[in-house]
Amino acid sequence: MMKDRIRIGMVGGGDGAFIGAVHRMAARLDGEFQLVAGAFSADAERSRASGAALGIEPARAYADWQAMLSAEAQRADGIEAVVIVTPNHLHARVARDCLAAGVHVLCDKPLATTLDEARELARIARASACLFGVTYTYSGYPLVRHARALVAAGEIGEIRSVQVRYAQDWLSEAIETSGNKQAAWRSDPALAGEGGAIADIGTHAYHLARYVSGLDAQALLADLTNAVPGRRVDDNAHVLLRYANGARGMLWASQTSPGNANNLELAIYGSRGGLSWRQETPDELWFAPLGDNTRVIRRGDKSLSPAAVKATRVPMGHPEGYLEAFANLYADFAAAVHAYRAGERGANGAGASTFPTIEDGLDGMRFVHTALASSREGGVWLPLRP
Amino acid sequence: MMKDRIRIGMVGGGDGAFIGAVHRMAARLDGEFQLVAGAFSADAERSRASGAALGIEPARAYADWQAMLSAEAQRADGIEAVVIVTPNHLHARVARDCLAAGVHVLCDKPLATTLDEARELARIARASACLFGVTYTYSGYPLVRHARALVAAGEIGEIRSVQVRYAQDWLSEAIETSGNKQAAWRSDPALAGEGGAIADIGTHAYHLARYVSGLDAQALLADLTNAVPGRRVDDNAHVLLRYANGARGMLWASQTSPGNANNLELAIYGSRGGLSWRQETPDELWFAPLGDNTRVIRRGDKSLSPAAVKATRVPMGHPEGYLEAFANLYADFAAAVHAYRAGERGANGAGASTFPTIEDGLDGMRFVHTALASSREGGVWLPLRP
Amino acid sequence: MMKDRIRIGMVGGGDGAFIGAVHRMAARLDGEFQLVAGAFSADAERSRASGAALGIEPARAYADWQAMLSAEAQRADGIEAVVIVTPNHLHARVARDCLAAGVHVLCDKPLATTLDEARELARIARASACLFGVTYTYSGYPLVRHARALVAAGEIGEIRSVQVRYAQDWLSEAIETSGNKQAAWRSDPALAGEGGAIADIGTHAYHLARYVSGLDAQALLADLTNAVPGRRVDDNAHVLLRYANGARGMLWASQTSPGNANNLELAIYGSRGGLSWRQETPDELWFAPLGDNTRVIRRGDKSLSPAAVKATRVPMGHPEGYLEAFANLYADFAAAVHAYRAGERGANGAGASTFPTIEDGLDGMRFVHTALASSREGGVWLPLRP
Amino acid sequence: MMKDRIRIGMVGGGDGAFIGAVHRMAARLDGEFQLVAGAFSADAERSRASGAALGIEPARAYADWQAMLSAEAQRADGIEAVVIVTPNHLHARVARDCLAAGVHVLCDKPLATTLDEARELARIARASACLFGVTYTYSGYPLVRHARALVAAGEIGEIRSVQVRYAQDWLSEAIETSGNKQAAWRSDPALAGEGGAIADIGTHAYHLARYVSGLDAQALLADLTNAVPGRRVDDNAHVLLRYANGARGMLWASQTSPGNANNLELAIYGSRGGLSWRQETPDELWFAPLGDNTRVIRRGDKSLSPAAVKATRVPMGHPEGYLEAFANLYADFAAAVHAYRAGERGANGAGASTFPTIEDGLDGMRFVHTALASSREGGVWLPLRP
Secondary structure, three states: OOOOOEEEEEEEOOOOOOHHHHHHHHHHHOOOEEEEEEEOOOOHHHHHHHHHHOOOOHHHEOOOHHHHHHHHHOOOOOOOEEEEEOOHHHHHHHHHHHHHOOOEEEEOOOOOOOHHHHHHHHHHHHHOOOOEEEOOHHHHOHHHHHHHHHHHOOOOOOEEEEEEEEEOOOOOOOHHHOOOHHHHHHOOHHHHOOOOHHHHHHHHHHHHHHHHHOOOEEEEEEEEEOOOOOOOOOOEEEEEEEEOOOOEEEEEEEOOOOOOOOEEEEEEEEOOEEEEEEOOOOOEEEEEEOOOOEEEEEOOOOOOOHHHHHOOOOOOOOOOOHHHHHHHHHHHHHHHHHHHHOOOOOOOOOOOOOOOEHHHHHHHHHHHHHHHHHHHOOOOOEEOOO | OOOOOEEEEEEEOOOOOOHHHHHHHHHHHOOOEEEEEEEOOOOHHHHHHHHHHOOOOHHHEOOOHHHHHHHHHOOOOOOOEEEEEOOHHHHHHHHHHHHHOOOEEEEOOOOOOOHHHHHHHHHHHHHOOOOEEEOOHHHHOHHHHHHHHHHHOOOOOOEEEEEEEEEOOOOOOOHHHOOOHHHHHHOOHHHHOOOOHHHHHHHHHHHHHHHHHOOOEEEEEEEEEOOOOOOOOOOEEEEEEEEOOOOEEEEEEEOOOOOOOOEEEEEEEEOOEEEEEEOOOOOEEEEEEOOOOEEEEEOOOOOOOHHHHHOOOOOOOOOOOHHHHHHHHHHHHHHHHHHHHOOOOOOOOOOOOOOOEHHHHHHHHHHHHHHHHHHHOOOOOEEOOO | OOOOOEEEEEEEOOOOOOHHHHHHHHHHHOOOEEEEEEEOOOOHHHHHHHHHHOOOOHHHEOOOHHHHHHHHHOOOOOOOEEEEEOOHHHHHHHHHHHHHOOOEEEEOOOOOOOHHHHHHHHHHHHHOOOOEEEOOHHHHOHHHHHHHHHHHOOOOOOEEEEEEEEEOOOOOOOHHHOOOHHHHHHOOHHHHOOOOHHHHHHHHHHHHHHHHHOOOEEEEEEEEEOOOOOOOOOOEEEEEEEEOOOOEEEEEEEOOOOOOOOEEEEEEEEOOEEEEEEOOOOOEEEEEEOOOOEEEEEOOOOOOOHHHHHOOOOOOOOOOOHHHHHHHHHHHHHHHHHHHHOOOOOOOOOOOOOOOEHHHHHHHHHHHHHHHHHHHOOOOOEEOOO | OOOOOEEEEEEEOOOOOOHHHHHHHHHHHOOOEEEEEEEOOOOHHHHHHHHHHOOOOHHHEOOOHHHHHHHHHOOOOOOOEEEEEOOHHHHHHHHHHHHHOOOEEEEOOOOOOOHHHHHHHHHHHHHOOOOEEEOOHHHHOHHHHHHHHHHHOOOOOOEEEEEEEEEOOOOOOOHHHOOOHHHHHHOOHHHHOOOOHHHHHHHHHHHHHHHHHOOOEEEEEEEEEOOOOOOOOOOEEEEEEEEOOOOEEEEEEEOOOOOOOOEEEEEEEEOOEEEEEEOOOOOEEEEEEOOOOEEEEEOOOOOOOHHHHHOOOOOOOOOOOHHHHHHHHHHHHHHHHHHHHOOOOOOOOOOOOOOOEHHHHHHHHHHHHHHHHHHHOOOOOEEOOO
16 A cells, blocks of 8 residues: 555745745655645735645645634545744644644744743643644754763763853844845744744754753853844843753853854763764764763764664765754654554653654743843843743 | 646665665655656565555556556656666666656666766767756755856866865775675676776766866876775775866775765865865865965855855755755756756757766766776876767 | 073972973073073972973072072072962962062963952052063964954954853863872862862953953853862853943853863854854964855964964964964063063053053953852852952 | 083074074974074075074174084084075085084985985985984874874774875965065975975875885876976876885875965875874874774873873863974984983984984985976886885
């Protein structure tokens, strides 16, 4: 029998959108998904045009997500999952409706625009039988997964310090006022939420650090600024972190640092060794066992952990990148859908999944919320516990 | 109307093959192709199993390519193109049959196992109306295309020296005798052709240098060795090149150099500047205008040439790699098929195409043939002209 | 007439000391100094042995600095300057006595063990006619000086963010308890002062950021920890900085981060561009003008600023390093001594000198003092103003 | 008793010379030498002025080397060694006279301008009791010495391939015709010898490869060009090498490759591993044991071989460079002079010394001579044996 691809619909991601196209490429790479429907734009005509360009049947290019959910529910071959790639302010509303319709959700981060909205959504998701994934892309990189495995195996000993940076430069000028659509909605609190860089990229950095270290921060202190005059959200974020075991962290997120394109770096230091990884050269992981030569671990090394091996497609020396990392989240999500089809339940909880879940999404919202609060109060320590 | 994907069949690439899976991922990435048929293995049962795993209808998973070509010819929705990913010794035979059946060809390199066979195939292809692409992958990288554009625009002046290296280490030991299938066929002259490293990777290096420099070598001198005792083909190749304008080149290809995974590097120096690029960090191109600071050109820079911009999918700082480069050849091939469907002809000749054609494939065979002859004669200069 | 070298004496730096030997090599490199006397060790016998090994006349290898100062004052060819390379707790006492004796001082950092002691010394130095240099080594690197010139010339526009890190790993274990002399005194508050990493290396990072940016921090917040159980001083320091113009800074100093030898890095971002420099590859400075390709500026480029050109000895591509940077401070000090000999005065104030002065030393002490206070109070913002 | 420094005289190296100043800094760094005399320029007045600037007694700044040798022979404190830093055509004549005067020689490379002249000088040197060092600088780098030790210890197994490159760009234009003195004499066969890049830098590359690999090439083939129209010597050299054990080598030397300042790189591959080193980042050595992660070996690692430890002055992470490497040759020479003073003889032969000797110098001349002959004959294989 022919392989049965997972049928997905997309909300957002019409012509000109950045992240929608990324999701589609990621979904295609392994041939596990079939994009069969979409509400690509709030403008019905644009939605139809986008659908046509993507090879979607005209009838299944909908004017809005509610229409998509109800029409697809009538079809034997209706969608099983929805990918949400709208501007942030719609994430939670769309997701809630999908869950209500019994459709799995794969949602771009951030989960919502406020922590309260995220908490409400999490309550609904926990009560639902549907899967809920959040695309914290960077946890899809094979060597990030290997780093996590090394830390978990005690290879660097007790963690003492976490250093994470995420620097970009595309918002170094006020391009939101001169026609750049990506910049416009991302710097509009009504569409993006209150946070700027802290939410857009700081939350990625925070998730990455947590994913690899296995540590939950207990308190943070944030000093957020907007370097560009007139900008309504932060574009540079300095954050200090404190962990339960006494370890400390520093997190820097900036969208106004010329020379940085998408420069996400993580280094973690422990009592027995150190690890460092840079997203822009993702096929290398530097591992420094204390007192010995630093090793350059490469994606494809025979010695990699199973989680890293599973997440790699081509041999060492044949670079993989952002789309492959993204596709790894899709592959994990596909595996969960297949298990769901086979009658398995309960794979939805945090930690129970290889892909980031709504719990990770909620954790990210808590980080953003607390950082904004800390900075607003002048840069004070605030607890991160629920 | 729904977008009409290009229907392709694959010959070779069954379960366990390396390059077949790469081709499929590359073909999927942009959603332009639909793999609908295949003769994935000489073993009919394995071919069927591979087809099923790939979502191919059982009836279209054929036992051999001849069966595929004749059965598909009967279908209204039959294949329009064939991807050839068999071991080398079958490339030319399969390609010839495809052309005879009026089906476009996308063939892995090398084109054939001997120069004579390649010449014969080229004659047939030139006489055919069908498209013929050869997957010299590395010319698909955006910054390789930008480098070519810079050279063509005179940015480095008159070329003086070309330095190209392609080093691997996976054949540092005689793994062909201990069960490694990839190594086994690649070091068996009956399956791979006479050349070892010179054909397997030297030909990639040669094509890359020619693609970027725009120069055809007029003579070469080669000193090939097989470092591993008992190996039947070369695994380390030192080649000197001479160009018509007086420029000189060095080419090193090795599969026995520990610490190198897929280390392909190109540097070209001219009277006004120099360029260098490494495949393992493909998102950077170093450009040194004489007398000024070296520039780090990145994939995604606004200043890139149209050929490079067209070949990029995600913004600067979001790494692209081998699969994306490969997919660029597929995208170019798709564009040519669409033009063909629209009635255009003649896009098949060398230089008339953005993807490497049979002329490039033939040129590569001439390089391998001449290098083997030069080395056999003790390392002497031989002309490279037809 | 034979060139008249500057006659110097050294306090500390006997056999086995690290920084004393560095000072001597730096002093020798350009042939401007002659080490003619020393009180190399508190142990008279060891002082004499060290002197002999260094080619010092036996009579001029003294048992203590007071003896040296009074004996040398009697000689026509007595010392003109003293280099202080003792453990920290003696810096201020020796320096005070030198100034009283009318001898120039070149003192290792930190200036003193407490801010009060440093303030008292600064008062004395300001009232003295003698020169006073403090060896903040890293400001001696040519490309650091060029970076400072680029910032001063407005090449990166208004500064928005300063990122500085100084990571080492040599104190990752409690080697101070197992016989390592360097570690022992540096982690003993009585000998080193209260600060650990914050004083030993954090102060270097702070000075470097200030030197290049030209900005004085107005407030800081520090979170200091000692990762190694039982250690009496901090070995990991997280510091946030606020500048008058609204810019923000992050400073990380650690001596417990495996894989880092002497990894001092500085990046400064402004409205028009960014700069980054790493001490371990000091011959490169990355300059990213906003919206254009990043430039790799190299020591020796014809376009460098006069301050950088003056500080370089061998052409581009011939690496210079730590000793050459150190020697640049010595060369600057030599120039000041020559000017002093020629009757010039007043070159002693901050900013009036190319080498770091007592004002820089005092500023470093203020930084350490404030950081310790901030951390002690739980990590709060404290002003850095005098 | 005061330490007795080695008294040296210099021939050449007057004001404006490059390599003379380098020698002086290298000689100063460890305090083992005292420059007491010199014939710095063929112009007596300039020689005197250079001497004065260097602190040499006026009477010991001579008009020519013969005058220096005879006058110094009359002094109880006369020179023990001469450093030869003239243009190439004088090297052998000056060296011969020094040996005749019983004075040790430290000579810049190349040894002479023709192989015959070098052979004659070698005969004289072998018969002399004096020491004879040749400053192949790059063998002075600590990690080059460690690489040699690793190879000798069998860590990379049987050598299969040697890749060495030395690229510069300073002669990319015909600056020899527009007033650049360095370029003028180096491209004048009467002053520099027949070879251009092959002699000036190719010989360094050749020595480095031989020093680390421990292999003598048995045959070579060279293809030399002069990229710059009108230049009288080669400025780009492509060389293939064959070794007795079947290994092969490639050597590229170029002075016309924009973007390269002094880019000397060596990689050696064997049956068990690979090594690579770049002169521009000399504090790292990459070691790839076959089948395991690549190690980044750093100068200062505790595990380094004694030869590397001995050649290092400051800890890991504090960069050392060209002057320190140069100073290591001086330190080795100093040790040999001290042994000579103590009555030891016979340390002059090849292999008997840690610094490069006249045998290395002769070997370099043989390389240049054979490469020029090979290229002149159209690029043919020629034996390298004496």
